[in-house]
Amino acid sequence: MTTVWIAGADEVLRPPEDGLPYLRHDRAEQMTLEGGDLLLDGDAIGTFSGEVSLRVDARGCTVLPGFVDCHTHLPFAGWRADEYEMKVTGVPYEQIARSGGGIASSARAFGAASDEAILAQARTIAGEMLTTGTTTFEGKTGYGLSVDAERRAVRLGRALGEQVEQSTRVTGLFAHAVPTGFTADAWMDEVERLADTTDVDALDIYVETVAFANEHLERLGRIAAARGLPLRAHVEQFAANRSVPVALAAGARSVDHLACLQPEDLGPLAASETAAVLLPGAEFLGDEALAPARALADAGAICVLGTDLNPGTSPVASIPAIVGLAVRRYGWSVREALLACTLNAAYVLGMSDEVGSLETGKRADVILLDTPAAHLPYRFARNPVCAVFVAGRPVWVRPDSAWRLEGGA
Numbered sequence: 128m129t130t131v132w133i134a135g136a137d138e139v140l141r142p143p144e145d146g147l148p149y150l151r152h153d154r155a156e157q158m159t160l161e162g163g164d165l166l167l168d169g170d171a172i173g174t175f176s177g178e179v180s181l182r183v184d185a186r187g188c189t190v191l192p193g194f195v196d197c198h199t200h201l202p203f204a205g206w207r208a209d210e211y212e213m214k215v216t217g218v219p220y221e222q223i224a225r226s227g228g229g230i231a232s233s234a235r236a237f238g239a240a241s242d243e244a245i246l247a248q249a250r251t252i253a254g255e256m257l258t259t260g261t262t263t264f265e266g267k268t269g270y271g272l273s274v275d276a277e278r279r280a281v282r283l284g285r286a287l288g289e290q291v292e293q294s295t296r297v298t299g300l301f302a303h304a305v306p307t308g309f310t311a312d313a314w315m316d317e318v319e320r321l322a323d324t325t326d327v328d329a330l331d332i333y334v335e336t337v338a339f340a341n342e343h344l345e346r347l348g349r350i351a352a353a354r355g356l357p358l359r360a361h362v363e364q365f366a367a368n369r370s371v372p373v374a375l376a377a378g379a380r381s382v383d384h385l386a387c388l389q390p391e392d393l394g395p396l397a398a399s400e401t402a403a404v405l406l407p408g409a410e411f412l413g414d415e416a417l418a419p420a421r422a423l424a425d426a427g428a429i430c431v432l433g434t435d436l437n438p439g440t441s442p443v444a445s446i447p448a449i450v451g452l453a454v455r456r457y458g459w460s461v462r463e464a465l466l467a468c469t470l471n472a473a474y475v476l477g478m479s480d481e482v483g484s485l486e487t488g489k490r491a492d493v494i495l496l497d498t499p500a501a502h503l504p505y506r507f508a509r510n511p512v513c514a515v516f517v518a519g520r521p522v523w524v525r526p527d528s529a530w531r532l533e534g535g536a
């Protein structure tokens with residue numbers, strides 16, 4: 128077992144107290160960024176005792192918990208770059224849909240690709256995510272659009288977890304789009320059977336005029352509760368459907384997107400234990416409305432950031448890019464943005480007792496930035512991550528920073 132001493136960092140991000148499952152955003156400024164050292168004792172964050180086997184020179188660096196990306200659509204097949212060009216050059220959505228774009232396009236690609244091709248693409252992306260500091264991620268099903276293909280999506284999500292350095296969670300987004308030949312109600316019967324017969328960590332639904340309605344969200348809430356699974360929901364992305372009160376009544380773990388959140392729903396959401404997952408990559412690349420993130424933070428919501436990594440609306444895998452967008456577009460501080468992709472994101476995945484903050488006993492998923500934390504959003508689109516540790520092991524080191532790990536004990 129190796130003991131790693133990360134020595135002399137300029138800034139180390141710490142929560143205001145240990146043992147918090149989440150930190151409401153009106154307390155984000157209580158997180159500290161003071162200089163210091165961190166000890167990785169085997170696979171956990173530890174305290175000094177015995178021999179040090181690796182000393183990391185962290186002068187000039189910021190030490191953070193590894194990023195947690197709690198909202199991705201991995202694994203998926205292929206990309207949709209041609210559709211993106213149509214969108215940005217002003218081709219109407221109906222025409223894109225008629226020419227075979229959208230979720231249906233990704234479902235066809237998913238069906239046509241071999242297991243190995245899908246996993247190979249997802250492993251490559253997970254490798255990129257490691258270099259930008261993501262040490263835990265969630266992936267959703269949803270590109271199957273049939274019972275058998277959704278089962279396959281769960282199986283591939285689990286297989287991916289076996290093949291990457293990160294810890295992963297699999298969410299059954301069985302209610303993503305209504306498959307051809309089904310009504311939404313009839314498909315929800317299949318969703319219920321899928322929930323009974325697949326191994327998933329949470330259930331999710333896409334509530335939108337073109338997909339599912341609040342009554343289906345309500346039903347998924349009952350399905351999730353009966354099986355002890357957390358409920359998540361894509362809501363208020365393109366239209367105000369007033370889904371948030373329904374999700375709150377169902378005890379949802381998170382409501383995701385919220386670009387069209389109704390003002391009267393903001394207070395109850397902020398007061399609840401349902402996290403507000405904000406996806407500025409989708410908002411930016413889709414030219415969507417902006418979620419009222421500043422108001423949510425001020426009201427003390429449990430705010431979270433994710434990439435929404437998917438081939439349609441947010442082909443973005445980098446949390447540093449998402450942090451840059453959030454700080455500028457939401458008017459958030461660096462601490463607010465960092466809290467939202469560490470501890471609070473771990474809460475969404477039910478993992479905040481394991482990861483998400485630098486506390487003794489938590490898994491030693493730790494990243495080094497080669498700059499002060501403030502440079503992360505400020506030098507937008509630069510990746511400052513120079514070393515990544517997963518469970519105490521250095522799993523990625525940027526070549527120009529290798530010297531930091533060559534000091535020995």
Ligand SMILES: [Zn+2]
Binds near residue numbers: 199437
């Ligand atoms: Zn999504």
